[in-house]
Amino acid sequence: MPSGDVGTVRSLERDSKACDVARAGDNVTVSLQGIDGSNVMTGGVLCHPDFPVAVARHFELKVLVLDLEIPLVIGSQVSSPLQFSSCSIAFSISLQLESDSSS
Numbered sequence: 001m002p003s004g005d006v007g008t009v010r011s012l013e014r015d016s017k018a019c020d021v022a023r024a025g026d027n028v029t030v031s032l033q034g035i036d037g038s039n040v041m042t043g044g045v046l047c048h049p050d051f052p053v054a055v056a057r058h059f060e061l062k063v064l065v066l067d068l069e070i071p072l073v074i075g076s077q078v079s080s081p082l083q084f085s086s087c088s089i090a091f092s093i094s095l096q097l098e099s100d101s102s103s
Contacts, residue, residue, distance in 0.1 A: 007034035007048050 010031040012019050023029045030046065047053045065072065 005035050005039055006034045009033075009046070 010033050012022050012031075013029040014022060014026055016029075019028070022030075030038070050067050
């Protein structure tokens, strides 16, 4: 967990049915023992303490812009908050011209 707390999984449910295993990407309900509920949040990660999940410090993405109030100009800097399910980060991008391969 992001808080570093260690607890015990008491039960798992996937699609409202009891299960023994959950994998990355599964939408599950987890019953935990020994964890303060205020440290649990949507999008949090549970893993075995001997096998921690790697944390990314860098990632690349492509952004599709659908609606603009100000025109984008090649070489301009754009800053905006990026919203994930459980957190928000600030970022800036440099615009690059990419040819349209469909024409």
